[in-house]
Amino acid sequence: MKSQIVKDPHILYECSVQDPEFDLEFFAKTFKRRNRRALRTLREDFCGTATLACQWVGQNAENRAWGVDLDKPTLDWGREHHVSRLDGAAERLELIQGDVLTTRTPPADIVAALNFSYSIFTTRDQLRNYFAQVRKSLKGDGMFFLDAFGGKDTPDECLEKRKIPATKYNGIRVAPFTYIWEQEKFNIIDNHITCHISFKLKDGTKIKRAFTYDWRLWSLPELQELLLEAGFAAAEVWLDDWDEDEGDGNGIFKKRRHYDNQEGWVGYVVGLMGAPAPR
Numbered sequence: 187m188k189s190q191i192v193k194d195p196h197i198l199y200e201c202s203v204q205d206p207e208f209d210l211e212f213f214a215k216t217f218k219r220r221n222r223r224a225l226r227t228l229r230e231d232f233c234g235t236a237t238l239a240c241q242w243v244g245q246n247a248e249n250r251a252w253g254v255d256l257d258k259p260t261l262d263w264g265r266e267h268h269v270s271r272l273d274g275a276a277e278r279l280e281l282i283q284g285d286v287l288t289t290r291t292p293p294a295d296i297v298a299a300l301n302f303s304y305s306i307f308t309t310r311d312q313l314r315n316y317f318a319q320v321r322k323s324l325k326g327d328g329m330f331f332l333d334a335f336g337g338k339d340t341p342d343e344c345l346e347k348r349k350i351p352a353t354k355y356n357g358i359r360v361a362p363f364t365y366i367w368e369q370e371k372f373n374i375i376d377n378h379i380t381c382h383i384s385f386k387l388k389d390g391t392k393i394k395r396a397f398t399y400d401w402r403l404w405s406l407p408e409l410q411e412l413l414l415e416a417g418f419a420a421a422e423v424w425l426d427d428w429d430e431d432e433g434d435g436n437g438i439f440k441k442r443r444h445y446d447n448q449e450g451w452v453g454y455v456v457g458l459m460g461a462p463a464p465r
């Protein structure tokens with residue numbers, strides 16, 4: 187299949203920063219190990235194009251999902267590019283244009299809020315309130331999955347380039363391109379961080395600052411403490427080991443109580459609603 191130079195920022199974003207198969211496998215395994223039953227219902231907060239929720243309902247006829255996002259054009263893009271490919275499975279998916287703080291959905295097995303989207307909440311009160319709202323969308327044995335990033339390099343202004351190889355995407359082959367992660371500003375007084383994603387394509391086209399994020403950089407202790415303060419019974423941190431040769435994580439995530447800092451790490455923080463379901 188001949189590769190095509192793709193200029194759609196959503197496709198470039200999904201090819202470079204999302205790995206829904208990996209996330210869903212981790213969620214399903216972790217949920218089953220704890221609750222001794224299969225994960226079936228998922229709410230994706232800050233769902234954007236809802237790639238995770240769409241993959242979930244497409245994987246099994248018993249799976250259901252809800253996706254919540256404020257931005258109609260992004261949801262519509264997801265409807266056109268992902269939901270339209272689901273056929274009958276689309277009946278088990280509901281995409282809702284709404285605020286994660288106020289949108290109510292039936293209690294789910296898990297809520298996932300990925301790509302650090304919760305970092306738009308910049309005070310402890312705001313983030314605790316969001317976590318408390320998440321509890322209302324979860325079953326008694328439910329789990330809340332967030333991701334978090336950090337490391338020795340994170341507080342610095344930086345421009346990190348990563349070559350994305352040719353990738354199969356919805357029946358096309360996306361030509362190789364460069365993904366650029368820019369940490370423009372970091373304020374040590376309030377941990378406010380401004381970041382951008384840009385892309386450079388094979389034909390030289392630059393899509394500068396296609397996505398911009400104004401976030402608070404939350405630490406792992408803060409995230410765990412706020413989950414507990416919001417009423418979660420427990421909070422866990424899952425991280426993978428550093429692969430010196432690859433200069434990246436090895437992708438095998440384990441629950442950690444101790445972890446030596448690395449240049450950069452990305453992990454999952456998991457909030458547990460209560461006791462595991464009885465066997």
Ligand SMILES: C[S@@+](CC[C@H](N)C(=O)[O-])C[C@H]1O[C@@H](n2cnc3c(N)ncnc32)[C@H](O)[C@@H]1O
Nearest residue numbers: 232233234254255256257284285286300301303
């Ligand atoms: C970083 S993108 C995340 C996309 C996707 N979840 C991912 O994993 O890549 C953040 C999304 O959050 C949405 N958003 C921001 N504030 C929100 C809110 N209060 N409620 C719902 N969605 C919100 C934005 O519209 C945007 O689509």
